[in-house]
Amino acid sequence: MTTDDNAEPETSDSLKTFGEVLKAFRKRARLTQEEFAPQVGYSVETVSSVEQGRRFPSPKLVDKSEEVLDGFGAIKGAAKHLSREPGLANWFRRWAALERNALCLYTYESRLIPGLLQIEPYARTLFEEQLPPMGDAEIEENLVARMKRQKLLTERPNTSYSFIIEEHVLRRETGGPEVHRAQIEHILRMSEQRNIEIQVMPLSRAHHAGLDGSMRLLETPENRWYAYAEGQESGVLISDSKVVGILQMRYARMRSQALTLEDSASLLRQMRGAT
Numbered sequence: 001m002t003t004d005d006n007a008e009p010e011t012s013d014s015l016k017t018f019g020e021v022l023k024a025f026r027k028r029a030r031l032t033q034e035e036f037a038p039q040v041g042y043s044v045e046t047v048s049s050v051e052q053g054r055r056f057p058s059p060k061l062v063d064k065s066e067e068v069l070d071g072f073g074a075i076k077g078a079a080k081h082l083s084r085e086p087g088l089a090n091w092f093r094r095w096a097a098l099e100r101n102a103l104c105l106y107t108y109e110s111r112l113i114p115g116l117l118q119i120e121p122y123a124r125t126l127f128e129e130q131l132p133p134m135g136d137a138e139i140e141e142n143l144v145a146r147m148k149r150q151k152l153l154t155e156r157p158n159t160s161y162s163f164i165i166e167e168h169v170l171r172r173e174t175g176g177p178e179v180h181r182a183q184i185e186h187i188l189r190m191s192e193q194r195n196i197e198i199q200v201m202p203l204s205r206a207h208h209a210g211l212d213g214s215m216r217l218l219e220t221p222e223n224r225w226y227a228y229a230e231g232q233e234s235g236v237l238i239s240d241s242k243v244v245g246i247l248q249m250r251y252a253r254m255r256s257q258a259l260t261l262e263d264s265a266s267l268l269r270q271m272r273g274a275t
Contacts, residue, residue: 014082016053021078023051025069040064046137056082058140094237095216095228099152102218104160106251108201108210113170113183114163116150117190117198122183123147125175153196161196164210164251164258167203170271184272191265199258200267209253217244217251 026036033051037044042061049055057065062079065071099105107114113122123146127139134142153161170187173180191198201208216228227238227247238244259267 015056018057018078018082019051019053021075022057022065022069025065025071025075026051029069031069036068039068042137043135046135056141058137058144060140061137092230092235095226095235096149098218098220098226098237099149101221102156102159103221103223104162104219105152106162106164106217107214108164108216108251108254109169109214110166110201110210111169111214113174113187114165115146116153116161117163117187118146118150119179119183119186120147121175121179125179153190153193157193157195159195162255163196163198164201164254165198166201167267170200170268181272184268188265188268188272191261191268197261198264198268199255199261200264201254201258202267205257208257209250212250215247215251217247 026033029036031039033044033047037047040047040061041064046055046061050057050061057079062076066073066075069075107116112118112126115123118126120143123143124139127134127142152159170184175183187198190196201210213229213231217225218228219225225241225244225248227244229236229238238247258264
């Protein structure tokens, strides 16, 4: 499964309001859902879910609806007031909200390239191979959400980011050789940012402090620490200071067990050249 951003969002007042606006313009145009859906390139099920306030409209759906229904800017205007993020799993939303204001964010990943570092073709491959399969609209929603989250790395230069990634994750050619090369190149570019540290946990490290699984840690502006751990179809936001303290201790040990920043960059350049 993908690790960050799947599952349909819960409904909200803003979603319901947008759905009513869309339905009103559709009826004004005297179109049924069955007639309207193919004109905007989505399934009847997707249109129905959006009108019922159960699914976020993708930017493409908003633009096409505005065009097809001659919305006078009202449909796009209603979309600007949607209050929930599209493409985020229910269990991930609280963590995503904390991410936006974090003073520092630490990520150890043993399964996939962290979502904040994924290039679009890499992320698209993950969503397209998702089981159960996603529809085209859902794939686009998840991509939009993931790419939007990545703006944190450039829009918050005063936030400190640390990533520790298992070497085997970096060597897996997800999406094929060309995507793999582009993904490694992107990670190298991001590692050049002053506020981003990327370390590789080498295969030669027989044992390290993170073998219990992937984890994330962050510090809020109020100097409170939280942790997040994720599994199959679930995620846990951890606020218990004792548990968070244990994970902080493990992450600190991993930083000393992983390759140095310089050696990590050197290994990444070797991988890039070998693809």
